[in-house]
Amino acid sequence: MSTIEKALGLLELFSGMRPEIGLTEFKRLTGVDKGTLHRHLTSLKNSGFLEQNPTTKAYRLGPAVLRMAAVRETTVPIVKNAKAHVDRVAKRVEELVHAALPQKNGLSAIYAMDGGARGTRVSFDEAEILPYHATSSGIAMLAFGDTALSKSAFSNQLEAFTAATSTATSEVEKLVEEAKSAGYAFSSELYEAEVCSVALPFFGQNGSAMGTLAIATPVTRMNEERRSQFIAELANASKNLSQDIGGQIPKQLKTLWP
Amino acid sequence: MSTIEKALGLLELFSGMRPEIGLTEFKRLTGVDKGTLHRHLTSLKNSGFLEQNPTTKAYRLGPAVLRMAAVRETTVPIVKNAKAHVDRVAKRVEELVHAALPQKNGLSAIYAMDGGARGTRVSFDEAEILPYHATSSGIAMLAFGDTALSKSAFSNQLEAFTAATSTATSEVEKLVEEAKSAGYAFSSELYEAEVCSVALPFFGQNGSAMGTLAIATPVTRMNEERRSQFIAELANASKNLSQDIGGQIPKQLKTLWP
DNA sequence: ATATATTGGTTCATTATATGAACCTTTGGA
DNA sequence: TCCAAAGGTTCATATAATGAACCAATATAT
Numbered sequence: 001m002s003t004i005e006k007a008l009g010l011l012e013l014f015s016g017m018r019p020e021i022g023l024t025e026f027k028r029l030t031g032v033d034k035g036t037l038h039r040h041l042t043s044l045k046n047s048g049f050l051e052q053n054p055t056t057k058a059y060r061l062g063p064a065v066l067r068m069a070a071v072r073e074t075t076v077p078i079v080k081n082a083k084a085h086v087d088r089v090a091k092r093v094e095e096l097v098h099a100a101l102p103q104k105n106g107l108s109a110i111y112a113m114d115g116g117a118r119g120t121r122v123s124f125d126e127a128e129i130l131p132y133h134a135t136s137s138g139i140a141m142l143a144f145g146d147t148a149l150s151k152s153a154f155s156n157q158l159e160a161f162t163a164a165t166s167t168a169t170s171e172v173e174k175l176v177e178e179a180k181s182a183g184y185a186f187s188s189e190l191y192e193a194e195v196c197s198v199a200l201p202f203f204g205q206n207g208s209a210m211g212t213l214a215i216a217t218p219v220t221r222m223n224e225e226r227r228s229q230f231i232a233e234l235a236n237a238s239k240n241l242s243q244d245i246g247g248q249i250p251k252q253l254k255t256l257w258p
Numbered sequence: 259m260s261t262i263e264k265a266l267g268l269l270e271l272f273s274g275m276r277p278e279i280g281l282t283e284f285k286r287l288t289g290v291d292k293g294t295l296h297r298h299l300t301s302l303k304n305s306g307f308l309e310q311n312p313t314t315k316a317y318r319l320g321p322a323v324l325r326m327a328a329v330r331e332t333t334v335p336i337v338k339n340a341k342a343h344v345d346r347v348a349k350r351v352e353e354l355v356h357a358a359l360p361q362k363n364g365l366s367a368i369y370a371m372d373g374g375a376r377g378t379r380v381s382f383d384e385a386e387i388l389p390y391h392a393t394s395s396g397i398a399m400l401a402f403g404d405t406a407l408s409k410s411a412f413s414n415q416l417e418a419f420t421a422a423t424s425t426a427t428s429e430v431e432k433l434v435e436e437a438k439s440a441g442y443a444f445s446s447e448l449y450e451a452e453v454c455s456v457a458l459p460f461f462g463q464n465g466s467a468m469g470t471l472a473i474a475t476p477v478t479r480m481n482e483e484r485r486s487q488f489i490a491e492l493a494n495a496s497k498n499l500s501q502d503i504g505g506q507i508p509k510q511l512k513t514l515w516p
Numbered sequence: 517a518t519a520t521a522t523t524g525g526t527t528c529a530t531t532a533t534a535t536g537a538a539c540c541t542t543t544g545g546a
Numbered sequence: 547t548c549c550a551a552a553g554g555t556t557c558a559t560a561t562a563a564t565g566a567a568c569c570a571a572t573a574t575a576t
Contacts, residue, residue: 002261002297002301002562002563003260003261003262003533003534003562003563004261004262004265004298004301004302004305005301005304005305007262008301008302008305008307008322009305011326014326014329014333015329016329016332019329019332019333020333022552022553023552023553023554024551024552024553032535032536033535033536033537034536034553034554035534035535035536035537035538035554035555035556036534036535036536038553038554038555039260039534039535040262040534043260043262043263043266044262044266046263047262047263047266047267047362048361048362049266049326054463054464055463057552057553057554060330060333060334061326061329061330061333062330063330063359063360063361063366063368064266064269064361064362065323065326065327065330066327066330066331066336066337066359066366066368067359067361067366067368067385068269068272068307068319068323068326068327069323069324069326069327070366070367070368070384070385071272071273071274071277071319071385072318072319072320072321072323072324073324073385074274074277074383074384074385075272075277075278075318075319076318078324079324101321101324101325102321103306103321103322103325104305104306104322108321108324108325108328109328110321110324110325110328125332126328126332127325127328127329127331127332205312206312260533260534261533261534261562261563280523280524281523281524281525282522282523282524290564290565291564291565291566292523292524292525292565293525293526293527293563293564293565293566293567294563294564294565296524296525296526297563297564315523315524315525
């Protein structure tokens with residue numbers, strides 16, 4: 001593996017729950033030698049991708065990532081477009097709705113809106129990675145995304161997050177097949193207890209899915225009627241979002257979706 | 259220079275005006291060998307920092323940068339905080355207002371809002387780099403930011419954007435000194451013809467400036483009265499923004515600002 | 517239809533850079 | 547005051563980066 005990929009892999013370790021990482025913690029997380037780590041971190045810092053907390057010396061993501069995101073957004077204004085549709089669905093279904101894009105080890109939400117005014121709320125960290133095998137978004141992405149994705153998704157041991165998480169590749173593949181024939185993915189308590197979700201893909205200029213739209217809700221609030229409503233809302237949003245970004249819904253999905 | 263920094267330097271080449279870059283264009287821009295470039299680009303692609311336009315094969319920034327920005331924003335919610343204050347000032351002064359953070363070769367706007375309802379508008383590309391030596395934001399950043407910044411800012415030949423741009427280090431240093439004693443930076447037509455701007459710093463947890471707030475306006479609309487108003491508005495916004503992000507305005511600035 | 521130019525991508529011997537064990541420095545408690 | 551833990555540095559060795567030459571695919575001109 002190239003030095004570049006090793007160094008960029010360090011950036012992947014940051015998350016909403018782990019926003020700052022010290023040298024020794026990097027060593028614990030990666031097993032790489034301190035000397036090597038220090039040089040990598042210094043390079044990333046020199047390039048503005050990291051900065052150091054002046055008091056603790058711990059590293060955190062630097063301002064360069066903000067500029068990169070802004071440039072990317074001028075090229076492919078996916079966040080801006082997704083935002084409008086997610087907000088609209090969130091308001092109508094009064095639940096947590098999010099749009100996500102595939103990353104290396106799972107999907108990452110690019111925008112989330114909780115339209116819920118009611119008691120229980122699904123907690124959601126926008127900066128968290130949603131694993132492919134244990135979330136409805138992940139299953140939807142595997143079902144309708146690039147085939148290369150499945151290979152990388154199944155290359156590591158699948159982690160169990162709840163008792164219901166499928167950790168066998170064959171089981172997950174079955175879920176993916178179900179999603180393919182249904183036109184959407186449904187999952188219940190695979191990732192977090194008490195939470196179930198519905199997800200379906202949206203499409204960009206190349207034929208396969210660019211990302212997903214999903215609704216998450218406490219299992220207690222879910223029933224057949226709401227599920228149908230969710231699917232209808234998401235299908236509508238996906239059609240519009242895909243059109244906004246110059247994509248097209250594949251024929252077989254057009255017939256499956258309401 | 260490390261391989262990591264060379265590779266990340268490639269990402270810097272993207273901008274609002276140059277959102278996609280092909281292999282040969284990278285070669286033109288950097289002078290680096292194609293073989294080397296190709297491996298670097300492949301590594302960046304494998305890490306999700308680049309993706310390829312499926313038809314043209316040209317590279318563009320990938321979805322990983324969106325996740326990085328989201329994580330950074332959960333750590334240091336600078337965009338979110340700046341947004342509120344910029345919007346307020348933009349509405350009050352009815353001009354283009356922006357907040358910017360230092361990068362390697364200049365500042366990069368993290369948010370901009372044009373409150374102008376009137377005829378002429380200052381055009382602004384959020385993903386563009388604002389050079390340190392030729393913008394009010396840049397001068398303000400050099401005046402109140404970390405001293406290490408000046409070294410890197412003056413390490414390369416200074417580019418002339420208009421007839422008025424100072425390309426001699428001594429001239430720019432004079433502008434910086436003026437900004438230090440005035441508490442703000444003013445520049446007219448140094449970067450773009452017909453445009454002048456006022457900028458001042460805001461502060462984070464460490465003592466030196468974290469970024470800048472600025473107002474840009476056509477020179478024809480500028481006068482002494484408006485300048486005073488701009489400074490007052492920006493000073494107020496900077497105080498509030500700095501407080502929001504846990505920073506403090508240095509004593510000498512507190513006395514200079516209205 | 518055929519030649520030519522341009523672009524993206526690959527190979528492999530050479531060379532420069534990355535690596536990590538051991539060592540030093542600073543900081544913050546017992 | 548000592549100790550432990552964290553950040554950081556050094557330098558011989560091993561490994562990965564480099565770039566000239568080459569190949570393949572596509573677009574353009576003859």
